[in-house]
Amino acid sequence: MDKRFYKHLGPFSLLELLDGLDVDIPEGQFCDISIENAAPSDLAGASDISFVDGKGATRKAADCRAAVCLVSAQNAEHIGKAGGLPLVSKYPQADFSVILGRLYKALGYGDGANNIFKDVDIGRGVVIGDGAQIGAGTRIGPNSVIGPGVVIGENCEIGSNVVIEFSVIGNNCKIYHGAVLGGAGFGVAKSAMGGMDIPHIGIVELGNDITVGCQTTIDRAMFGSTNIGDGTKLDNGIQIAHNVKIGRNCLFAGHVGIAGSCNIGDGVIMGGRAGLPDHINVGDGAMLVANAGPIRDVPAGEVWGGQPATPIREQLRQLSAIRKLAKPKPKS
């Protein structure tokens, strides 16, 4: 949790934190546990609350070292020796989401009255939140919005109607018109009421010499950061989801879409409208041609195409076979 962007409202006693939630609390002894933070199960420590659910829950439960861990009934027994108290919940992630909202609060914009920027060209109508830092030589186009605590390096060019929140940006970056950095990622937890948005308390981190095209969106991480490496260039209308890691010197053409938690190496090229589902790895120097849609990892240096994408040679073989198969038979 980055204090430049979020306020920590804790600690709370466990009972306060669980107030109103449909969670089975064992009698007496645990009520006065003090909970400092909420964290994912692999990062939570002895004063934290966490949750375990979904794919790999058994293993995650065994490894969880949180003071308190929300679990479904069938996973409660798997909470390991290192872990603390398992609390049974019908909707562990939804309850955890409510708790996140109780522990952390995004800082407000304030009135910006104390912001002092030296050698920064700020367009008319720009709104800047309290505590933002902007480096010398940077230009911000009219009507853009820079959130509280945002850090922008030197000699950057921020276009018009840009929104940047929860972000730390290096030097010599260009963020073009209408781009949005730091929006909440898309994550929905099942709850008794239907779906519940999972709070995102992470950030976006951009290195140096990065270009972000018009209308491109880069979501902040759920925890931790969404990262883009030095020298990477993104065209217009691209969507980069929460927790994605993109290496250095990548080139992504228009309308590319990267779903959550993908891990993309250095020097990767993606043609127009290529897209990745979540948790896909793409190795250094790989290339996805336009419209490519891999559904498994793409090894370094390979060129892939198609939906679902395969190595391009395989795609060409398939296309050739289909063409041959479809060829009208000459009448004899």
Add this chain to the structure above:
Amino acid sequence: MDKRFYKHLGPFSLLELLDGLDVDIPEGQFCDISIENAAPSDLAGASDISFVDGKGATRKAADCRAAVCLVSAQNAEHIGKAGGLPLVSKYPQADFSVILGRLYKALGYGDGANNIFKDVDIGRGVVIGDGAQIGAGTRIGPNSVIGPGVVIGENCEIGSNVVIEFSVIGNNCKIYHGAVLGGAGFGVAKSAMGGMDIPHIGIVELGNDITVGCQTTIDRAMFGSTNIGDGTKLDNGIQIAHNVKIGRNCLFAGHVGIAGSCNIGDGVIMGGRAGLPDHINVGDGAMLVANAGPIRDVPAGEVWGGQPATPIREQLRQLSAIRKLAKPKPKS
């Protein structure tokens, strides 16, 4: 026609309304008909003008109960007994579009001086039109634009640089940065001058607990409303066209596109960049995988993929067959 958003400029005499249009007006008797409203042929009543053209024109003409109906020459004879005067036009929809522009006018922003909002957190640079209503506990990010007459419920979170016009939004909704609600739908009528934009005098209606991602666009209806049901969550960069109906608790991933007048049930899941052409129905609980592009209705509960999309089992069979076919023959 919703008076919160549009001003009714009628009634007009038929002659006034048709002034300058290339329409054959029968002599004398009809000039002093007074026309109150313009409406689609299935909704128009005894004081209205309508038009009939395109697919199903013969049936529509027979059913039309408008006082006056613009029709092409070959459809004039089909205007039924219930209907009024058929007026022959070379371009019935284009002429009807001109008439819409004469009968209805969107309300202006005014200066917002009389807007009073209680317990609403309005960011710097926000512009709000006259007559907008915003519920307690709602927050609006900097530089967003809320059109005249817009209704936003309680405890909503509106991001920065959002545009909301011609919309009625429930409680606990989140509309993220750069989203646009209530833009004119995309509809073009053939005219003597080429294409003419068809005026859209409908609205957008959102239920409760809805999330709309960054840069997502939801167009208002031509007539009536574009609807999204309670609990539906839309990711970034999605396009929802005019007159679409989306049910409750749907989940749409990034870059999904829904063309005009689609009808989508409850609990429908659409993967990244799945898309629907116009007038497609998707049943409750159906799932479209990433990149799926159905060209016919998708039954409830089914999982579809591919372009054109089919049930996923059929897709997998096709992929398997193609792979086998394309496999290089071992040299004997």
Add this chain to the structure above:
Amino acid sequence: MDKRFYKHLGPFSLLELLDGLDVDIPEGQFCDISIENAAPSDLAGASDISFVDGKGATRKAADCRAAVCLVSAQNAEHIGKAGGLPLVSKYPQADFSVILGRLYKALGYGDGANNIFKDVDIGRGVVIGDGAQIGAGTRIGPNSVIGPGVVIGENCEIGSNVVIEFSVIGNNCKIYHGAVLGGAGFGVAKSAMGGMDIPHIGIVELGNDITVGCQTTIDRAMFGSTNIGDGTKLDNGIQIAHNVKIGRNCLFAGHVGIAGSCNIGDGVIMGGRAGLPDHINVGDGAMLVANAGPIRDVPAGEVWGGQPATPIREQLRQLSAIRKLAKPKPKS
């Protein structure tokens, strides 16, 4: 270079212009050449600097009439008799990009104090740069940004949160909410430091009666202009890259993407999410169905579909053949 939008900072002596660049300068005689402009190799004249690299470099070198031409070592000898001095560079386009930045500078917004518009309805929060011209009867929605020197014709409707820079727009156009016209195109030159953004010193030119949907982006040209012809209608979320030429009365549905330098005729229809890679020609009256992705030119009047796209009849044959091939064999 259009003086309404850019300031010419030259002429410079060759030595000034090359200062700090890793270019082999032949001794003595050329240092005091005065360079007026930088231009592409086919347009550069006797007082200009240019570069030659990449595909077709040999031919381009032979035809180049620039006073000075940056070339890679292997192309230096091809500089023709008509041409001037070849200067050997490891990264001709990157060095040329640096030079562009030294010769031309975009005009700033200024304070707009001298802008006088007659009969223009300007919304609250709109920012307009110095020297912009806006015709009578035009309406600009709240919080939009109109760059310095921009020309907008009469009776246009500009939405809210729109950004228009480096653009000349005709009469009766509609530019809907969140659209961005005139952003820098996406072009990256290889340099010693990785990729370098290529400056774009061109413009966007729109004819009359054009509609640009919400969130649609139209990039300005590298040199010259990106053009859209009279009566063309673009839906939401479309991306039009630099130097694209689109004819009259085209209809593009949502999420269409057109890569750089495509040339599209009159009356072309593109379904949702159809896309073109760069330098593709599409003839008059051609139609691309939804999701179509041609990788070669599309002849006038033809209907194409698929990825890669083919004439629709061929697509249907292929689909039919695949279906037949994948059909489960009845057990005998």
